[in-house]
Amino acid sequence: MMHEQAVIVGGGPAGLAAALRLREKGVKDILILEREHKPGGILRQCIHDGFGLMRFGESLSGPEYAQRFIDRVEEAGIRCITDCTVLDITHDKLVTAVSRNLGLLQIQADAVLLTMGCRERTRGALATPGTRPAGVYTAGVAQSYINLQNVMVGREIVILGSGDIGLIMARRLTLEGAHVKGVYEVQPYPSGLPRNIEQCLNDYHIPLHLSHTVVDIRGRERLTSVVVAQCDERFRPIPGTEEEIPCDTLILSVGLIPENELSLAAGVELDARTRGAFVDEHYQTGVPGIFAAGNVLHVHDLVDFVSLEAEALADSAAEYLLCGSLPECSLEVKAGSNVGHVIPQRFSATRSFTLSLRVRQPLKDVSIVVRQGEKEVLRKKMRKALPAEMIQLPIKAEKLIPGVELEVSAE
Amino acid sequence: MQTSDVIIIGGGVVGSAIARELTRYRLKVTVLEKESDVCTQTSGRNTGMLHAGFLYKTGSLKARCCVEGNREFDQVARELDVPFKRTGKLIVGFTEEHRQRLLAMIERGRANGVPGMELIDRKRMDEIDPSAGGNFAIYCPTSGILDPFIYTIALAENAVKNGARYHLYTEVTGHDRLEDGRHVLHTGKGDFACRWVINSAGLHSAEISEMLGIPGYVIQPVKGEYFVLDKKAGAFAKIPVYPAPTERNTFDTHATPTVDGNVLVGPNSFNVTDGEDYSVRQVGMDGLQESGARMFKHMRREYYIRTFAGARPKRIDPATGEIQDFLIECRDDVPGVINLVGIESPGLTSALPIARRVVGLLREREELLPNPDFDPVRKGIVRFHEASREEQARLVAADPDYGEIVCRCETVTRAEIRQAIHNPLGVSTVNGIKVRTRASMGRCQGGYCETRITAMIREELGRAVTDVRLTNGDSAMFTGYVKGGEQA
Numbered sequence: 001m002m003h004e005q006a007v008i009v010g011g012g013p014a015g016l017a018a019a020l021r022l023r024e025k026g027v028k029d030i031l032i033l034e035r036e037h038k039p040g041g042i043l044r045q046c047i048h049d050g051f052g053l054m055r056f057g058e059s060l061s062g063p064e065y066a067q068r069f070i071d072r073v074e075e076a077g078i079r080c081i082t083d084c085t086v087l088d089i090t091h092d093k094l095v096t097a098v099s100r101n102l103g104l105l106q107i108q109a110d111a112v113l114l115t116m117g118c119r120e121r122t123r124g125a126l127a128t129p130g131t132r133p134a135g136v137y138t139a140g141v142a143q144s145y146i147n148l149q150n151v152m153v154g155r156e157i158v159i160l161g162s163g164d165i166g167l168i169m170a171r172r173l174t175l176e177g178a179h180v181k182g183v184y185e186v187q188p189y190p191s192g193l194p195r196n197i198e199q200c201l202n203d204y205h206i207p208l209h210l211s212h213t214v215v216d217i218r219g220r221e222r223l224t225s226v227v228v229a230q231c232d233e234r235f236r237p238i239p240g241t242e243e244e245i246p247c248d249t250l251i252l253s254v255g256l257i258p259e260n261e262l263s264l265a266a267g268v269e270l271d272a273r274t275r276g277a278f279v280d281e282h283y284q285t286g287v288p289g290i291f292a293a294g295n296v297l298h299v300h301d302l303v304d305f306v307s308l309e310a311e312a313l314a315d316s317a318a319e320y321l322l323c324g325s326l327p328e329c330s331l332e333v334k335a336g337s338n339v340g341h342v343i344p345q346r347f348s349a350t351r352s353f354t355l356s357l358r359v360r361q362p363l364k365d366v367s368i369v370v371r372q373g374e375k376e377v378l379r380k381k382m383r384k385a386l387p388a389e390m391i392q393l394p395i396k397a398e399k400l401i402p403g404v405e406l407e408v409s410a411e
Numbered sequence: 412m413q414t415s416d417v418i419i420i421g422g423g424v425v426g427s428a429i430a431r432e433l434t435r436y437r438l439k440v441t442v443l444e445k446e447s448d449v450c451t452q453t454s455g456r457n458t459g460m461l462h463a464g465f466l467y468k469t470g471s472l473k474a475r476c477c478v479e480g481n482r483e484f485d486q487v488a489r490e491l492d493v494p495f496k497r498t499g500k501l502i503v504g505f506t507e508e509h510r511q512r513l514l515a516m517i518e519r520g521r522a523n524g525v526p527g528m529e530l531i532d533r534k535r536m537d538e539i540d541p542s543a544g545g546n547f548a549i550y551c552p553t554s555g556i557l558d559p560f561i562y563t564i565a566l567a568e569n570a571v572k573n574g575a576r577y578h579l580y581t582e583v584t585g586h587d588r589l590e591d592g593r594h595v596l597h598t599g600k601g602d603f604a605c606r607w608v609i610n611s612a613g614l615h616s617a618e619i620s621e622m623l624g625i626p627g628y629v630i631q632p633v634k635g636e637y638f639v640l641d642k643k644a645g646a647f648a649k650i651p652v653y654p655a656p657t658e659r660n661t662f663d664t665h666a667t668p669t670v671d672g673n674v675l676v677g678p679n680s681f682n683v684t685d686g687e688d689y690s691v692r693q694v695g696m697d698g699l700q701e702s703g704a705r706m707f708k709h710m711r712r713e714y715y716i717r718t719f720a721g722a723r724p725k726r727i728d729p730a731t732g733e734i735q736d737f738l739i740e741c742r743d744d745v746p747g748v749i750n751l752v753g754i755e756s757p758g759l760t761s762a763l764p765i766a767r768r769v770v771g772l773l774r775e776r777e778e779l780l781p782n783p784d785f786d787p788v789r790k791g792i793v794r795f796h797e798a799s800r801e802e803q804a805r806l807v808a809a810d811p812d813y814g815e816i817v818c819r820c821e822t823v824t825r826a827e828i829r830q831a832i833h834n835p836l837g838v839s840t841v842n843g844i845k846v847r848t849r850a851s852m853g854r855c856q857g858g859y860c861e862t863r864i865t866a867m868i869r870e871e872l873g874r875a876v877t878d879v880r881l882t883n884g885d886s887a888m889f890t891g892y893v894k895g896g897e898q899a
Contacts, residue, residue, distance in 0.1 A: 035816065085816035096800070100814035100825075104804040122856040124639070124717035131690040132719070134881035134888050144862045150896030151876050151889045176893050215693065221884040248890070261820070 005029040005321050007095050007109035009086050009262060012041020013303050014115035014294025016069035017310040018317070019078045025318030031107065032073070032080035033097050039073070039080055040066035041117055042140070043303065045147045048168055050195070054304035065303060081105075089266040093289055111317050114263055114277070114285070114292040115310060118299055120165075121255040123217075128160075130217030133224070139165035139253040146172060154249025158226050159183040160214045164192040164301070164388075166253020171200035173251075180204070181245055184212040184228050186235050189362045191255075193301060193388050213237060214250065223248050256299045266290055273341040274298040280329030280346040281353035282316030283309070291317050298343050298356065301390050305356075312354060327351065336371075336409030338363060340387065349400040355393045359385045359410050367411050368393065372404040385410060415441040415576075417773075418596060418605040420583050420619055423454035424559065425754050426611035427566035428762035429769050434573035436770075436779040441605065442567070442575060443598060445582035447883045448838045450563040450846060453613050454759070456689065456721025458637075458667050458675055460651065461555035462757040463500065465520030465528060466660065472737040474523045476761035476768075481525075481553055487763060491565035492791040493557055494670040500554035500651045501536065503545025503706070509655035513549050516656065520551070527552040540649040542708045554651060558670050559759055560846035561791065566762070568835045569789040573782065577836050578603075583612075586622045594623075594747060609749045609769060614686035614724045616752045624745045628738070628752045629729045632686030632722040635678020636695040638703065641854050644714040645672040652706045664699055666707035671821075671849060676703035676710060678721065686722040695720075716854050726753025739765060741772040749773065792830045792847065796822040817867075818860035820853020828864060832871045839872055841865060842882040865889075 005027050008015045011034030022030050038044065043051070046062025053059055056068070073080060084099035095107045120138040135154055137145070142153045143165060155178050159166050162185040170180045183201060188211050190197050201208050209228070215237045216227035230241035258276040260268070268277045268285040276297040277285040283293045293313035294306040320326050329346040335357070343356040355370065363385045370378040370393065377399045385391060395406075417433055419426045422444035433440045446452065461484050464477035488495035504513050513530060520528045528551045531539075536548050571577060578600060585597035589604065596603045612619040617630040648668040656662055667675045677699050696718060704710040726735040738752040749769050758765070773779065795803055795813055807814035812826035831847035832839070844850060844864050851857030851864070865879050865888055879888045 035819070083815065085819065087816075087822065098803065098807060098814050098816065100807070100811040103807045103814060104800060119855045120858050122716070122858065124856050125713075125715055127638075127696050127712075127715050127718055129691050129693045129696065129718075131688075134886040138858055141858055141861060145865075145889070146893055149862065149866060150893045152891050152893050152896070153889060155890055216690075218690075220687075220689075221882075221886040 002105065002107040003029075004031045004107055004109050006031070006111045006113060006317060007107055008032045008113040008115055009089070009095070010034065010041065010115040010117060010296070011039035011080050011082070012115060012117050012294070013043060013066060013069065013306045014117070014296070014310040015041070015113065016066070016073055017307040018113050018115060018293065018314040020069065020072055020076060021311040021314035022318050023076045023078055025315065025322070027318050027321055030078050032078065033084050033086050033095070034080055034082045035085040037082055039070050039082065045140075045144050046168075047147050048172070051303050054302065055307060069307075086262055089262050091267040091287055110289060111321055112266070112290045113313065113317060114290065114296050115294050116259045116262065116296045118256040118258045118295040120252070121257055123252060126254060128214055128217060131220055133217070133219040133222050135219070135223030135248050136217065136250045136252070139163065139169045139251050142169055142251050143172070146176065152176060152178070154178060156247040157181060157249045157251060158214070158245055158247045159251045159253060161185060161252055161254035162190040162192050162197070162208060163253035163255060164196050166251060167192045167196040167200040169251055169253070170206050171204060174204045174206065180206045181247060182207045182209055184209045184214060186211065186213040186231055188233070189387070191388055194386070215242060217250065223250055226250055256295065258296045258299065260296060263292065263296070268292070271341065271345060273335070274343065278345045279343065281344045281348060281351060282320070282326045282329070283313035283344070284316065284320070284326060289320060298341065301388060305390060305392070309356070331403070332405045334405060334407040336407045338410035339408050342408050347406065349402050349404070350397060352397040353395050355395050355408065357391050357408055358387055359391070360387065362386050363410055368408065369411055370395065370406060370408050372401050372406055375401060377406065412595070412602045412604050413441070415439045415603065415605040417441070417607040417609060418443060418594070418603055419609045419611055420596070421611040421613055422449040422567060422577060423452060423611065423613050424450070424563040424566065424759055424762045425751065425765055426609070427563055427570060428766035429609055429611060430570035430575040431566045431573070432763065432766040432770050434570050434575050435782055435785045437782050438779070440570065440575040441603060442570070442577045443581045443583055443596065443603065444577060444579050447579055447840045447880065448843045448846070449567045449577070449836065450560045451842070451883055452687070453721060453724065453755075454563045455560050455846065456719060457559055457756070457759060458665070458678070459556055459559045459669055460667060460759070461495070461497070461557050462760045463520065463525045463551045463553045464523050464757070465516055465525045465551065466656070467523065467757070468736070469519060469522040472739065473757060473761070476737065476764035477757040478524045479764040480757070480760040480762065483763070484555065484557070484760070488557065490787050491562070491569060491789045493562045493565050495555060495557040496670055497553065497555040498650045498668070499539075499550060499552045500653060501539065501543050501545070502549040502551070502653045502655060503536070503543060504548065504655040505546050510547065512655050517549060525551065525553060540652065542647040543650070543652040544705050544708060556651065556668060556670050562759070564836070564847060565789050565791065569787065571835045572789065573785050579837065583619065583622070592747060607747050607749065607773065609751070611751050611754070613754065614722060616724060616754070620750050620752055623748050623750065625742065625748070625750055627729070629727050630724045630753065631727045632683050633680055633725050634683045634686070634720055634722045635680050636691050636699060636720045637675050637677030637718065638696070638699055638715055639717040639719065640674040640676060640710070640714040641716050642672040644674045644709050644711070645669070647709045648674045648707065654706060664702040664706060666703060666710070671852070673716070674707065676707060683722065686724060689720045691718040691720050716856060723755035724753060725755050737761070737765065739768050739772070741776070792827050794827060795824045817863045818848070818850035818853065820855050820859070821849040823848045823850040823860070825867070828867055829871060832868060839868060839874070840880045840882050841868070841888065844868070
């Protein structure tokens with residue numbers, strides 16, 4: 001059996017950033033386990049630009065953004081085992097993994113960093129009616145085929161859902177000569193970022209149909225058409241508004257789900273709202289020594305935030321490893337009115353930390369208010385707040401009252 | 412023209428069981444299957460139940476074949492390496508009327524030779540499975556669950572091992588007789604001649620019967636829709652839970668664990684004209700959600716991972732519409748034909764008993780010499796996920812492909828996918844790999860592994876990119892390369 005101070009599960013943007021920061025903080029034994037042939041995670045297939053604007057002040061492609069971290073990880077001599085899938089993590093931080101070259105590995109870790117990212121919601125989870133022909137792809141799968149395998153998934157395209165990957169794929173497919181007939185979104189507002197609506201749809205005259213969904217999928221072998229319908233405010237299709245659209249491909253961009261199967265195996269409790277772990281201000285889960293950050297914790301809009309969050313996690317994990325423990329966080333952070341979820345869900349009231357949240361629906365001229373009881377800790381005025389955009393607020397320790405819960409609301 | 416002793420039309424579970432049983436004798440056996448694989452229709456689109464046999468009229472073929480098939484299945488599953496669990500079953504009731512029907516069902520079960528059925532109270536139900544709905548229940552210990560894909564595949568593979576030939580994508584479109592009485596079957600892939608034709612065409616058995624010279628049968632396809640639930644829901648489901656039968660002695664929606672740990676909720680039941688329309692309807696799913704929740708307390712939306720539909724080919728009396736027994740016949744006025752019509756539920760349980768009856772009919776008409784090389788044993792692909800840690804380490808040491816996880820949700824390795832791609836039947840579809848390995852059957856539904864599986868199909872079989880298919884017919888996955896992609 002091997003022993004490591006820190007085992008990092010997943011060598012995507014979160015895992016790489018966490019590894020580097022751990023090393024900077026003086027942690028020696030760090031091991032990244034990556035199931036793909038190369039580190040970089042989902043960025044490897046994101047060949048469009050727009051990454052790193054915040055962090056590096058320039059617009060990079062996904063692979064370029066990842067490479068900056070990969071180079072530094074290599075320079076720092078941090079070990080990364082690729083082609084290696086983690087099979088199990090126990091509550092006691094025993095990690096079992098398998099690789100074609102190394103066989104079955106058992107690693108006892110002092111700390112485990114969960115950075116597995118997320119997966120896509122599928123048609124099965126939506127329970128969309130109809131047949132099951134070829135030609136129905138999630139946006140990320142289509143992106144992988146096109147960008148990593150150079151194969152084309154179809155010619156006449158309908159996209160369901162306005163998540164960012166779906167928008168990126170609308171543009172990508174158009175550039176490859178496919179005809180994207182429209183993007184249909186069940187909500188009355190887009191779920192992707194405004195800049196992607198502008199650059200991926202409007203610039204290419206691809207129509208976005210809000211409050212619409214796909215109510216039938218047709219074709220026995222390859223997809224032949226979908227039926228779309230307008231939806232009411234409770235997302236129910238309105239009878240009589242159905243329209244059949246001939247197409248050979250349906251791309252689904254209907255949400256991302258943090259990939260927490262290993263976390264559950266380790267006994268980590270999940271938040272039903274984020275579908276990621278409950279964490280405290282140190283990004284520590286309910287299991288001591290197991291930390292989580294990035295898309296495995298809550299789905300981010302920008303990779304720059306993933307890197308930052310992973311670095312904050314690493315600061316705490318380094319302290320845990322070098323000092324043996326972290327301050328107790330027994331106070332709850334509550335999502336108040338108009339707030340979908342908050343990270344972290346627990347805090348100590350003794351230290352500063354970053355609060356991440358998303359609003360439930362688009363809001364104009366709104367204040368994000370953080371309170372402890374009656375006391376206002378922070379108020380941030382925003383001209384608009386969108387569910388597509390993560391909001392982050394620095395919470396200063398000196399503003400906090402000991403022993404009182406926090407509530408965040410958008411008013 | 413290819414010549415055989417026996418041609419079986421339809422390679423489903425019954426056709427494949429017949430093929431396998433016939434290879435016990437010195438016969439040249441050919442199976443013509445119109446689809447891409449042996450389990451794409453009724454044989455793969457069902458609950459995967461090993462039925463006990465209490466539902467069917469005493470003395471009927473359905474009752475006799477089912478009880479016989481149930482009794483021998485432990486051995487069959489061992490011989491053919493089929494995932495199987497004898498779970499028992501609960502048939503639950505809420506009202507006094509239900510109780511009366513359940514008592515009548517126990518009586519029928521006894522008459523049919525089903526052992527060990529008893530009426531139990533809620534307390535016993537809680538001991539067996541607290542997530543089951545209902546106030547009381549029949550407990551039937553002999554019911555079980557099996558993997559219907561693997562069972563069908565195993566029968567077919569064992570038949571092939573013992574000399575049978577399978578032709579996929581080969582639809583029978585016409586029939587003629589030669590002067591010597593032999594048959595010629597016309598297909599899209601040429602003509603096939605034989606002395607015996609066995610009609611095991613399932614949903615199309617009435618059409619094939621008529622083509623062979625026996626008109627007058629009517630098949631009513633009865634469709635059912637299902638939900639597949641995540642293994643997280645499966646953790647709560649220990650035993651199949653069926654509702655008390657309806658007045659017409661049929662079952663409404665039930666909740667059944669699968670051998671792999673998922674839960675199936677369904678089927679509903681309605682007549683259709685086109686048995687091969689496997690689309691699922693919104694109204695059907697809404698109904699399943701409601702009725703499923705009565706049987707299974709953990710029927711929640713967050714557990715949905717897939718829906719599917721299947722159709723039972725019921726033979727009905729054309730005059731009354733009444734559902735008929737299995738039909739297995741060999742008529743003197745239509746020589747060289749063994750005709751199977753209306754093989755529906757419990758066809759999965761009854762497949763081998765039906766096959767033995769077919770062999771019996773053949774044997775009455777000609778002498779069959781035993782095949783000295785017949786081997787009843789078939790080994791499936793060794794599954795990494797089911798192996799102990801020590802076995803896993805040995806598997807990877809012997810074959811490094813066992814160390815590469817391709818499907819993360821179901822922990823399926825490259826070695827298993829590779830073996831599935833080179834399967835004995837020559838199935839090359841993405842769906843064929845799926846049912847053989849479980850890759851992409853998990854909660855991400857291929858989000859991680861599908862790109863890897865299609866790449867492996869292309870590599871291992873040297874397929875062009877436009878020649879990778881999802882399932883039946885022209886279900887091409889790709890339209891070609893991206894700009895300049897051929898060179899990459």
